[in-house]
Amino acid sequence: WDPHDLEENGRALLARIRNHLENIRDIPVAPDIDARQLQDLIDEPLPDSPTGFDDILEDTWQRVVPYLTLWHHPSFHAYFSTSTSGPAILADALISTFNVNAHVWKSAPAAAAVERTVLCWMAQMVGYPQDADAVLVNGASLATLYALTAARDSSLGDLRIRERGLAGQDAPTLRIYASDQAHNSVDKAAIALGVGTDNVVRLPSDEHQRLQPSVLDAAIHDDLRHGRRPVAVVATVGTTSTGAVDPVEEIAEVCRGHGLWLHVDAAYGGFWRLVEDIRPHIASLESADSVVVNPHKVLFSSLEVTALYCKRKDALANTFRLVPEYLRTDPEESAVDYMNHSLQLGRQFRALKLWWIIRSFGRSGLAARLTRSVRMAETLRARAREHPDWTVAASSVLPLVCLRYEPASGFPQGEGTDSRRQFHDRLNASIRDAVSRSGETYLSHAVIPAGYVLRISIGNIQTRPEDVERLWELLKKTAEACHRNLLE
Numbered sequence: 001w002d003p004h005d006l007e008e009n010g011r012a013l014l015a016r017i018r019n020h021l022e023n024i025r026d027i028p029v030a031p032d033i034d035a036r037q038l039q040d041l042i043d044e045p046l047p048d049s050p051t052g053f054d055d056i057l058e059d060t061w062q063r064v065v066p067y068l069t070l071w072h073h074p075s076f077h078a079y080f081s082t083s084t085s086g087p088a089i090l091a092d093a094l095i096s097t098f099n100v101n102a103h104v105w106k107s108a109p110a111a112a113a114v115e116r117t118v119l120c121w122m123a124q125m126v127g128y129p130q131d132a133d134a135v136l137v138n139g140a141s142l143a144t145l146y147a148l149t150a151a152r153d154s155s156l157g158d159l160r161i162r163e164r165g166l167a168g169q170d171a172p173t174l175r176i177y178a179s180d181q182a183h184n185s186v187d188k189a190a191i192a193l194g195v196g197t198d199n200v201v202r203l204p205s206d207e208h209q210r211l212q213p214s215v216l217d218a219a220i221h222d223d224l225r226h227g228r229r230p231v232a233v234v235a236t237v238g239t240t241s242t243g244a245v246d247p248v249e250e251i252a253e254v255c256r257g258h259g260l261w262l263h264v265d266a267a268y269g270g271f272w273r274l275v276e277d278i279r280p281h282i283a284s285l286e287s288a289d290s291v292v293v294n295p296h297k298v299l300f301s302s303l304e305v306t307a308l309y310c311k312r313k314d315a316l317a318n319t320f321r322l323v324p325e326y327l328r329t330d331p332e333e334s335a336v337d338y339m340n341h342s343l344q345l346g347r348q349f350r351a352l353k354l355w356w357i358i359r360s361f362g363r364s365g366l367a368a369r370l371t372r373s374v375r376m377a378e379t380l381r382a383r384a385r386e387h388p389d390w391t392v393a394a395s396s397v398l399p400l401v402c403l404r405y406e407p408a409s410g411f412p413q414g415e416g417t418d419s420r421r422q423f424h425d426r427l428n429a430s431i432r433d434a435v436s437r438s439g440e441t442y443l444s445h446a447v448i449p450a451g452y453v454l455r456i457s458i459g460n461i462q463t464r465p466e467d468v469e470r471l472w473e474l475l476k477k478t479a480e481a482c483h484r485n486l487l488e
């Protein structure tokens with residue numbers, strides 16, 4: 001392609017994108033096709049001769065687009081309802097055009113400067129010191145691994161694990177603490193670090209799914225008495241199942257008492273501090289040693305962009321700096337070499353899309369859009385509370401609504417039938433399946449003390465109040481039908 005072809009093809013693609021987005025409400029959220037059928041549709045011999053872009057585009061719209069689950073659909077409410085945005089879509093094209101590799105400062109000076117600026121802006125949004133060390137990485141799971149690796153080297157400096165590994169018969173048992181609601185990226189980090197999943201101490205959360213500081217304190221004391229070595233505590237702001245917010249300040253107090261590193265996984269919850277009436281419910285994150293927040297979950301950015309902050313100066317670099325000869329540059333000519341802050345060497349110019357998004361919407365524009373999602377979630381909760389057969393099963397302030405359908409009457413009784421709770425678990429699972437198969441919405445679920453709940457995340461930039469009203473009508477209608485089916 002010469003630059004002229006690029007522009008022509010780009011126009012054709014943008015026309016398709018425009019048409020797709022303008023008509024998105026007429027398209028099913030998720031496809032109904034089995035894996036074999038789909039693979040047969042996509043499989044073809046390795047192409048030998050070139051294919052024209054018109055054909056590739058047409059084929060993409062015929063064979064790929066209809067079989068995607070559309071995460072950016074205004075009626076997609078599963079997992080975390082994320083969406084990209086105009087500035088992010090176009091920035092991705094420009095990032096790909098320049099294709100700079102932002103590893104050492106010298107290799108991409110403006111990319112490093114923009115990265116520093118957007119990291120400062122986002123630190124202000126989430127209430128973290130702007131002068132903290134920080135880096136953009138490709139996901140919260142890896143950011144947590146990086147933070148816990150730095151915590152290991154900082155907390156257990158005497159063991160020199162970075163240099164010697166875990167060799168030696170008398171290596172102590174290392175421990176990481178988190179609630180039973182924390183994301184399993186903590187366990188994955190424990191696998192990679194040689195800590196082991198058995199040594200992630202999963203503490204029972206309270207009735208609002210929050211980590212309990214007194215339980216944490218007791219667990220650390222117990223481990224110390226038994227000669228185990230604590231590495232770090234992970235608190236969560238916005239848990240995956242219910243959007244619970246751990247009491248970060250009180251947890252930080254416990255950590256301070258033991259000289260322990262506190263990592264806060266605010267992948268989902270951090271940016272909701274932009275919403276004025278949510279802010280009092282989410283403490284500023286400044287007491288954490290490290291923090292992870294996910295613009296690709298909340299800030300209308302496409303995947304994969306996560307920010308990792310660490311206010312312990314040089315802790316990330318002390319762990320990850322390892323400079324081979326070919327990457328050496330003159331320190332006088334370098335501001336920050338981001339390759340020293342994580343395991344990643346080759347790094348995309350991700351900062352550009354955040355620069356475009358934040359400048360396009362402004363802080364107030366982002367806050368207004370997030371506030372709209374919070375309001376729609378409040379409306380959905382209110383609808384459920386007004387209905388005798390529905391309950392709001394978890395009490396998050398974030399727009400992650402957990403609902404459970406428990407009709408007051410009509411469940412089988414007698415020998416061999418489910419208990420009432422099991423019956424309602426099955427009923428709610430069948431509602432989730434049915435609404436997601438309908439193509440009208442797509443939901444995920446959680447199993448919490450209340451039982452199996454429908455998890456409805458609201459956060460897409462295009463979702464409107466009428467979409468949520470339609471969802472509520474669909475839920476009621478489907479719930480009644482599933483109930484009748486189960487009783488038959």
Ligand code: PLP
Binds near residue numbers: 139140141236
């Ligand atoms: N932390 C929390 C609370 C999450 O919910 C998730 C994913 O949903 C993650 C971390 C992992 O995020 P990522 O997909 O960016 O690795």
